Amino acid sequence: MAHVLPLFDDILPETPKTEGIKYAGSKLKLLPQILYLASKVSATTVTDAFAGTTRVSQAFAQLGYDVICNDRAVWSETFGNCYLKADANNRHYQELVDHLNAVVPRDGWFTDNYGGLPNGGSAIHCDGLKKPWQIHNTRKLDGIREEIDTLKLNSIEKSVALTSLVLALD
Numbered sequence: 097m098a099h100v101l102p103l104f105d106d107i108l109p110e111t112p113k114t115e116g117i118k119y120a121g122s123k124l125k126l127l128p129q130i131l132y133l134a135s136k137v138s139a140t141t142v143t144d145a146f147a148g149t150t151r152v153s154q155a156f157a158q159l160g161y162d163v164i165c166n167d168r169a170v171w172s173e174t175f176g177n178c179y180l181k182a183d184a185n186n187r188h189y190q191e192l193v194d195h196l197n198a199v200v201p202r203d204g205w206f207t208d209n210y211g212g213l214p215n216g217g218s219a220i221h222c223d224g225l226k227k228p229w230q231i232h233n234t235r236k237l238d239g240i241r242e243e244i245d246t247l248k249l250n251s252i253e254k255s256v257a258l259t260s261l262v263l264a265l266d
Contacts, residue, residue, distance in 0.1 A: 112158035116149030150175045177255035204238030
């Protein structure tokens with residue numbers, strides 16, 4: 097029988113709550129070990145060079161570190177703006193969320209490529225191929241996504257709206 101050895105014998109630090117989407121490559125499960133290692137040095141600034149959904153950056157920012165966040169993926173900048181630069185409280189965004197929730201669903205790129213008709217809990221496209229989302233959800237996404245582009249939002253507000261849309265779809 098194999099023995100499991102703990103990676104660290106010290107007590108791991110409390111991990112701050114972070115948000116993000118589930119995807120292969122996420123460092124969510126590594127956060128306790130990353131924070132533990134960082135606690136062993138006297139750094140005040142960290143660089144998250146492969147930030148992805150910014151979970152590591154979010155945790156360090158919540159612990160008071162200055163964070164430099166970077167990734168090649170464009171969506172990572174959106175998450176970084178939302179989680180690291182947005183400083184308004186949730187009530188500030190409520191009017192925007194209410195407006196976007198009232199948008200009329202429409203067919204668009206996401207519906208054409210990822211939406212399918214309900215089929216016993218899954219979704220089937222008219223070509224018979226299984227799709228990840230039911231068409232009523234992709235139509236809602238297409239309507240909201242198009243509306244976000246028509247609104248006069250600053251880059252932070254747009255990032256919050258887009259991140260909220262991605263999380264709602266997830």
